Amino acid sequence: MSRTLVATSPLSTGDIVGRSFRIFRQNLLLICKSLLLPTIIICLGRISVLVGVSYGAKFVNNLSSGIAWITLAAVGSVVAIVGLAMLWIKQLVLVRYLTGIDDTFEQAQNFVKGRILSLILLFIVALLATVFAMLLWAVVMVLSFPPLQGQGLSPVFGSLGMAVGIFGLLFSAIFISLVYNLVGIGLTLEKGDLGDLIGEGFALTVRSFWRSIGFLTMTSASVAVVAYPLSLPMIMIMIGFLVVQGAALGSNPDAALPVWLQVVNSVWETAVNMVIGPIYYLAYALYYRDLRMRQEGLDIVERLNEVDKADNSGRLSTHGI
Numbered sequence: 001m002s003r004t005l006v007a008t009s010p011l012s013t014g015d016i017v018g019r020s021f022r023i024f025r026q027n028l029l030l031i032c033k034s035l036l037l038p039t040i041i042i043c044l045g046r047i048s049v050l051v052g053v054s055y056g057a058k059f060v061n062n063l064s065s066g067i068a069w070i071t072l073a074a075v076g077s078v079v080a081i082v083g084l085a086m087l088w089i090k091q092l093v094l095v096r097y098l099t100g101i102d103d104t105f106e107q108a109q110n111f112v113k114g115r116i117l118s119l120i121l122l123f124i125v126a127l128l129a130t131v132f133a134m135l136l137w138a139v140v141m142v143l144s145f146p147p148l149q150g151q152g153l154s155p156v157f158g159s160l161g162m163a164v165g166i167f168g169l170l171f172s173a174i175f176i177s178l179v180y181n182l183v184g185i186g187l188t189l190e191k192g193d194l195g196d197l198i199g200e201g202f203a204l205t206v207r208s209f210w211r212s213i214g215f216l217t218m219t220s221a222s223v224a225v226v227a228y229p230l231s232l233p234m235i236m237i238m239i240g241f242l243v244v245q246g247a248a249l250g251s252n253p254d255a256a257l258p259v260w261l262q263v264v265n266s267v268w269e270t271a272v273n274m275v276i277g278p279i280y281y282l283a284y285a286l287y288y289r290d291l292r293m294r295q296e297g298l299d300i301v302e303r304l305n306e307v308d309k310a311d312n313s314g315r316l317s318t319h320g321i
Contacts, residue, residue, distance in 0.1 A: 010293045011286065013215045017222050020282035023098050030105075031278050034090050039274040043081030043281070046266045048076025054259045065234050087225050089116065092188045095285045102187055105169045115187050122187065125198070126180040134170035141165035178205045178212050185288040204291045210285075219283045234268045237261070 011019065024031065052073025056066050075099035089112060144161025147154040183194075183201035190197065205212055238257060257265075292298040 011023070012209070013218055013287075016215065016286045017283055020219075020279055020286055021222070023282055026145050027094075027098055029218050032274070034094055034105075035087060035274045035278070036155050038086035038090055039270055040081045041086065041271050042080050043083075043267050045076045045078070045080025045083055045179050046270065047263050048079060049073045050076075050262050050266060051259060052076055054262070058073065060198075072261060087277070089113075091120075091281045092119075092184070093186065094278055095281045096188050098282065099189065099285050099289075112188060119184065121194055122183055122198070124182065126176060129176050133176065134169065137165045137172065138170040140168065142310075149151060174213065174216070175205065178209075182288050184208070184289070185284050189285065189288065204295060207295055208291055215283075217226050217285050219280065223279055226279075230272045230275065231269070234265050238265060243296060298319055 006172045043053065052069045052071070052075075056069035056073060093105070093109045094114045096102055096112060097105050102108040102111065141162055144165060147158030147161070149155075150158070180199045181197070182204055183197050186192065186201060187194065193199070205209040238261065241257065241261060
């Protein structure tokens with residue numbers, strides 16, 4: 001028997017965020033079990049980077065030792081990137097399974113594995129779009145800088161140009177992020193081609209841009225409310241250490257966090273991300289379906305398909321009798 005979809009009708013933004021938290025709580029054990037391995041790999045990579053960079057700087061005058069520590073940091077970077085990629089894929093598998101698309105976790109995993117190439121291409125496209133946007137608005141700001149030093153109306157036009165450049169850069173970053181996440185979820189939930197899904201993600205975002213901004217703000221704020229208490233113990237420990245060493249009070253400005261404490265903080269931070277990361281993807285999956293239901297009547301299409309399947313089953317049973 002197929003699993004029931006977690007959203008079969010349009011929801012408010014608050015309901016979407018609330019339902020994503022509820023799905024997360026109900027499946028916390030499965031989520032932690034699925035994300036444990038990539039999280040451990042990320043931890044090992046980050047620890048290698050921290051230790052390698054810290055000790056590599058100390059042995060800068062010792063060529064052989066310095067190269068060994070820097071090599072450790074480089075290897076750690078590669079390990080961390082591999083772990084991040086694994087974590088990304090596992091989170092998408094969880095999204096497909098927990099939203100009821102597939103009956104088993106293995107089916108969801110096989111589907112997402114078949115989309116890895118498209119997901120990588122999507123990441124490259126988003127990266128190129130981000131670089132292009134940064135260069136475009138950087139040119140606008142650079143051209144606006146000389147008039148700021150002029151006289152008369154020149155500073156006004158220069159300030160206007162700088163404002164346009166800053167706002168344009170912010171707008172582009174938000175827009176690209178929204179489209180990228182919706183298309184990534186589309187690749188996870190749907191069978192369409194990458195090009196078609198990019199067009200769909202672009203259209204969904206344009207038609208509901210301000211609602212998407214509200215969704216992004218509410219989701220980020222809600223996750224931050226959960227993440228802050230989880231991160232607070234390590235924050236207090238590090239502040240306490242700096243106070244004891246005198247750095248926070250200014251009596252010992254050269255005091256710094258020891259490597260072991262940086263390692264513990266890195267592990268703790270990675271574990272927190274493992275806990276809160278899936279909430280973002282679940283919220284985006286529900287929001288993606290919500291946009292399609294509102295703009296394309298997805299819920300009606302799915303109900304018609306169910307009726308059609310039921311009619312076909314009835315006909316087959318009648319013929320069998």
